[in-house]
Amino acid sequence: MRINARLDDEYAFKLNYLQRQTEKSVTEIIKLALDAYYQEYAQQHPIDLLTESGFIGCGEAESNLSTHYKLDYADSLEEKYGLTQ
Numbered sequence: 001m002r003i004n005a006r007l008d009d010e011y012a013f014k015l016n017y018l019q020r021q022t023e024k025s026v027t028e029i030i031k032l033a034l035d036a037y038y039q040e041y042a043q044q045h046p047i048d049l050l051t052e053s054g055f056i057g058c059g060e061a062e063s064n065l066s067t068h069y070k071l072d073y074a075d076s077l078e079e080k081y082g083l084t085q
Helices: 009-021 026-044 045-051 066-079
Strands: none
Touching: 009 026, 026 045
16 A cells, blocks of 8 residues: 655654654654554454454354353263263
């Protein structure tokens, strides 16, 4: 993706300063800035990341699983290993 941005004098100074101090290209500085901003946002809004990734809502189970999960687990152990309670 190509980016065309207009910077006022203050941001142009900051960008030039960062280029001189870090010896990095504008592209590298923008990537680092985006990574830092993304990390900050992700820590504040983890539910958004989980939702966007498809993790939330990807599982399937009965609606009352939270009330009888131990019985379901015991049943699965019984089926798989022949273990009884």
